[in-house]
Amino acid sequence: MxxxxxxxxxxxxxxxxxxxxxxxxxxxxxxxxxxxTHAAPDVSFTNLKGEQVSLKSMRGKVVMVNFWATSCTTCVAEMPQMVQTYNAYKDKGLDYVAVAMSYDQPNYVVNFVQTRSLPFQVTLDTQSKLADAFGDVRLTPTTFVIDKQGNIIKRYVGEPKFAELHALLDKALAT
Incomplete structure (x- = not known):
């Protein structure tokens, strides 16, 4: 017992x-x-100026990659704040790539970029290669923040809270 x-x-x-x-x-x-964190995909793209750019070549900078479309009302609404964010941080080491989704009409994208004088790199993802490489991005806007070592440190789906984004950029750029 x-x-x-x-x-x-x-x-x-x-x-x-x-x-x-x-x-x-x-x-x-x-x-x-x-x-x-996990490594950002090793992708290359051609910007609207016809320049071939690789994400790897941006190492040493903090990079924002923003998937957007001219038909996305949230994307269009957030773009002025994205421009302000880029302008505030570009001299501190921020780079920015706006990736137009495959379903976006190229002439609409070019017109949008020209009429709004977008100051950062813009590329057309006509075959969804960039969206696929970043985990099959389907929702816009989707923004990735990549640190100086090439690691994704944040993914925003929808418009980011810009105060939070700016705090993240301050931290990432300081390291």
């Missing part, structure tokens, strides 16, 4: 310890997945 009680108590202790270990493993895994 005493052996049965000790055996049952030992099983309970083992179950409790196993449960604690699972909880700790899940917590650590969750924390690591939130804190880990």
């Amino acid at each position: 005493q052996a049965q009680i000790e055996n049952t108590a030992g099983k309970r202790l083992w179950i409790k310890l196993s449960a604690v270990a699972v909880v700790v493993a899940l917590a650590v895994g969750g924390y690591m997945s939130m804190s880990n």
Whole structure:
């Protein structure tokens, strides 16, 4: 009888310890997945000026890659703040690439860029190669912030909270 009680108590202790270990493993895994950065894809594109540019060539700068479309009302609405953000941070080491989605009419994109005097690089993703490389981007706007080492540190789906974005850029540019 005493052996049965000790055996049952030992099983309970083992179950409790196993449960604690699972909880700790899940917590650590969750924390690591939130804190880990991952490398931005090694992509190249041709900007509207006809220049071939690789994302890798921008290492050493913080880069924002913004997927957008002229038919996206949120994209059009956020663009003036994106321009302001770029202008405020470009001399501190920010680069910016606006990627027009494959369904966007090239002549609409060119017209938008010209009439709004967009100061940063713009590219047409006519075959969705860039959208696919960044994880099959479908929703616009989607913006990635990439650190100086080429790691994605933030992904915004929808218009970012610009105060939060600016704080992130301040931090990324300071390192």
